[in-house]
Amino acid sequence: MAHLKPAAFSPTPLGVGMVYFPALDFLFEHCSNLLDVIEIEPQTLWFRSPGTTNAHRLDDRAFERVIRLPQHKLIHGVGLPLAASEKFESRQIPPWRQSISRLNPPWISEHLAFMRIPNKGQGKTSHHSGFLLPPLQCQETMDIAIARIAELRKLSAVPVAFEIPPNYLRPQPGEIQDGDFFAQIATAADCGIVLDIHNLWCNERNGRQKMQDVLERLPLDRIWEIHLAGGDNHHGYWLDAHSDLVPQPVMEFCEEWLPRLPNAGALIFEIMPVYIHAKKIPVDRIATQLEKMKFLWHARQKILPITISRSQNPVHSMTWIPEHSHNVNAAAYQKVVRWEQSLGEMVNGRSVSIQNIHFPALVDDPAVPVYRTLIESFRSGTLVEGLPLSYRLLALTLGENVTYSLMKEFWSGCWPEPFAYDEMLGFSTFLHQKINDKKLSVNFLDNVLNYEIAVAQAQMSGQEQFVPFDCEPIALLEALSRWELPASHTPGKFEVQVPAWNMQEP
Amino acid sequence: MVTINPAISLEPKSTSNVVRVAVPASVHNNLEMIQKVQREILGKLGCLACCSGWDIRFDFQKQFVVDKNMNIKEIAR
Numbered sequence: 001m002a003h004l005k006p007a008a009f010s011p012t013p014l015g016v017g018m019v020y021f022p023a024l025d026f027l028f029e030h031c032s033n034l035l036d037v038i039e040i041e042p043q044t045l046w047f048r049s050p051g052t053t054n055a056h057r058l059d060d061r062a063f064e065r066v067i068r069l070p071q072h073k074l075i076h077g078v079g080l081p082l083a084a085s086e087k088f089e090s091r092q093i094p095p096w097r098q099s100i101s102r103l104n105p106p107w108i109s110e111h112l113a114f115m116r117i118p119n120k121g122q123g124k125t126s127h128h129s130g131f132l133l134p135p136l137q138c139q140e141t142m143d144i145a146i147a148r149i150a151e152l153r154k155l156s157a158v159p160v161a162f163e164i165p166p167n168y169l170r171p172q173p174g175e176i177q178d179g180d181f182f183a184q185i186a187t188a189a190d191c192g193i194v195l196d197i198h199n200l201w202c203n204e205r206n207g208r209q210k211m212q213d214v215l216e217r218l219p220l221d222r223i224w225e226i227h228l229a230g231g232d233n234h235h236g237y238w239l240d241a242h243s244d245l246v247p248q249p250v251m252e253f254c255e256e257w258l259p260r261l262p263n264a265g266a267l268i269f270e271i272m273p274v275y276i277h278a279k280k281i282p283v284d285r286i287a288t289q290l291e292k293m294k295f296l297w298h299a300r301q302k303i304l305p306i307t308i309s310r311s312q313n314p315v316h317s318m319t320w321i322p323e324h325s326h327n328v329n330a331a332a333y334q335k336v337v338r339w340e341q342s343l344g345e346m347v348n349g350r351s352v353s354i355q356n357i358h359f360p361a362l363v364d365d366p367a368v369p370v371y372r373t374l375i376e377s378f379r380s381g382t383l384v385e386g387l388p389l390s391y392r393l394l395a396l397t398l399g400e401n402v403t404y405s406l407m408k409e410f411w412s413g414c415w416p417e418p419f420a421y422d423e424m425l426g427f428s429t430f431l432h433q434k435i436n437d438k439k440l441s442v443n444f445l446d447n448v449l450n451y452e453i454a455v456a457q458a459q460m461s462g463q464e465q466f467v468p469f470d471c472e473p474i475a476l477l478e479a480l481s482r483w484e485l486p487a488s489h490t491p492g493k494f495e496v497q498v499p500a501w502n503m504q505e506p
Numbered sequence: 507m508v509t510i511n512p513a514i515s516l517e518p519k520s521t522s523n524v525v526r527v528a529v530p531a532s533v534h535n536n537l538e539m540i541q542k543v544q545r546e547i548l549g550k551l552g553c554l555a556c557c558s559g560w561d562i563r564f565d566f567q568k569q570f571v572v573d574k575n576m577n578i579k580e581i582a583r
Contacts, residue, residue, distance in 0.1 A: 019556065240558040242556075242559060243560075243562075272559075274562060275562065277566075278562055278566060374559070377560050377561040377564060378561040380563075381561040381563030384563060385563050466526070472527075473527055477529070492525065494524065494526075495524050495525070495527065499528075
């Protein structure tokens, strides 16, 4: 039996923090004295460069704003998941390194998940899954994750931790149990763990291993970071939605276990800005919660006797190496690919033929339609935020149900795109095609779509754009911005000038 | 004859009889609120962030508007 070797890296304790969003600037200002750490998801602060290169570049303005914040900075990736058969996207590597160089985090973290769906056709590119999806917990996935972590550590040049993900699926037949799966990867990869207690709470509430049992399997000295969040109930599932303050049982679990984590470096609260507005969560209540977290952080120093968990399962040697995946372990690699294809296709509403069902337990898993509706909620959110006037014109003319049906038709034929702009462009093209085929008739929809795409292009390229209109455009745009249709329209040949947006202006 | 909103700044396009229109400040401010939100998500990777929940932006769009002081207010529709 192999023993778990202790972690070599021991992070400097940084303190209590929050995940950064530009929309939360007001909160960071209000709660500045309660925050020791800011956690940045760097990909959310990258732009796609205009043109055809598809390269990414940092949003300098946003990075400068973050760098000026007095707190320590940590980096939490959302684009290089570690349990994926697909190699890291090469175009992400330079901005990832630049982000690390600018923010100088003592360690970085990523998700133990996947978000690309390998294509079944030879030489075809993979698809974006639309969501961070859970891996199949098997030896083959562990081997891939161990290799990915080594790769990320090498290209990041700082210690790497993986986040324990939420998993709404039932345990698959023959799967390694949650705690053992995470423990063996952390030890074999010699890396850290981001213990997301809300994720574990979701998993337990949704039928997976109990939090206590997971913790008892983990190498506690490898837990460098703890995440806390709130969620919501959706069709009987508790979702990791980052949509509220931390539930009491999650906070109590944190209180119980934090003193047992000798290498805890940061305690981070995650909340999506839109929910603060939607639920009218008072800033003072967030401040009170941060104070509670500060109290727990300082109280943890009364450390309980540490019992480092020892796995009963041996840590297997690596059986898969990315550079040689076509050799001896192609079959093992294929098992992971089949999982990614099966789950990715099902949660995106693609039909899977009987002969291609490699994981029959997925077929009647009620979490699959839950994932599907969550992906659709993200896709619809992207469209209404990116094309708000076009959406309003559609909804006001055809009704919301018909408009949503158009979106669903678009999703059934087009895979999710990781970039909001590409989703917008795809939906715009889909609607233009329907207009051209005379299957859709909404006055001036083509004009408004072109206008919103042009605004996006002006913002991304920094170059002014001109958009033709078949009616006087201002009355139309003004009415839609008020959620109204114009009382009348004046036909004619017009062209709207869309000014360039200066990236350096606030 | 085409009737034009007098608030619009007009510039005849030199190559044709198309009327070029710049969005006036009174309208621009309202649109700018919308475009500011759009700007936040444009071209950015990982807009899902580290979250595995329901995205309420769609529901939000249907229920709320942003006024010219950037306050979000609920609308009755």
